[in-house]
Amino acid sequence: MDSVLIIGGTRFIGRATVEEFREHGYDVTICNRGNHANPFADDPGVGHVEGDRRDRDDLEAVREQVDPDAVIDCVAYFPEDVRVATDVFADAEAYVYVSSGASYGVERVPKRENETPLCECTPEQATTDSAATYGPRKAEGDREVFAAAERGVRAMSVRPTVVYGPHDYTERFDYWIDRVDNHDRVAVPGDGLSLWQLVYVEDVASALRVVAESGTAGEAYNVGDDHVPTLGEWVDLLAAACDTTVERVAVSERELRRVGLESTEFPLYRASPHLLSTAKLRSLGWSSTPHEAALAATVDEHRESERTGRGEGPDRADETALLASLDE
Structure with missing residues (x-):
């Protein structure tokens, strides 16, 4: 061809x-x-x-x-x-x-x-x-x-x-890059173990x-990616890609409800695991890009773009109120 x-x-x-x-x-x-x-x-x-x-x-x-x-x-x-x-x-x-x-x-x-x-x-x-x-x-x-x-x-x-990845107009992933890149504490719904490949x-x-x-x-x-991080692990991977440190704070449904939030409002959260077998594709010689390289390119393009992803998840003011309630 x-x-x-x-x-x-x-x-x-x-x-x-x-x-x-x-x-x-x-x-x-x-x-x-x-x-x-x-x-x-x-x-x-x-x-x-x-x-x-x-x-x-x-x-x-x-x-x-x-x-x-x-x-x-x-x-x-x-x-x-x-x-x-x-x-x-x-x-x-x-x-x-x-x-x-x-x-x-x-x-x-x-x-x-x-x-x-x-x-x-x-x-x-x-x-x-x-x-x-x-x-x-x-x-x-x-x-x-x-x-x-x-x-x-x-x-x-x-x-x-x-x-x-770069040029993602859905802005779901941009939400998490923006949070990690700009704040030192980030709320992660549930126990951080949400698994969505x-x-x-x-x-x-x-x-x-x-x-x-x-x-x-x-x-x-x-x-799908060969390695499947949990949502909490994605936050850690993004922190490394952004060359920063961040405290990820696991929040329960009960804690979220105190400020009128739900887990499903956070992009890329899933109550049940979603994992696809890629064995058939790999048999054709395909393999996925290591996360370090993929995230470096993704973060670089995000920073050059005007996307923030802030409209795809909870408002930061609500997240701040949530985090403050946990400290009381």
């Missing part, structure tokens, strides 16, 4: 994916509606075509114009998106759908491809854009990938867990390339 079409490509996972394929010698074309600035406008190796990925006619026009060897679909949020794309690009050497660890429908530790059941998805959920339907929609997109493979399309799925954005991008090159049609591949 020499050329790749990335549906999306200007923000976060898409942006890292463009860089990954360029670093490995591919000609890259981005397809989007042009609503976001193109960070690759000055790179002659990255083409850009405008089109609405939800419009079949637009996708067919893109196919005729680009004729890509591989397609990486970063912005398929509805099952119909995957159904149409796998049909339009049926002759490509590879179609890779960015799914999600949220597609799993039961709590298992770890969650494994082909073993852990996926979310069910009703017709209404398949067309409803909400946080509650995100997992079901992604799961149904996976099923569309499997159906396309049955039709002879080399279609595959990559399921990331929560993604962090994360994955560095560049590792998602490399997984997409590896699966496009070496994956098996009709298969899904989990992607």
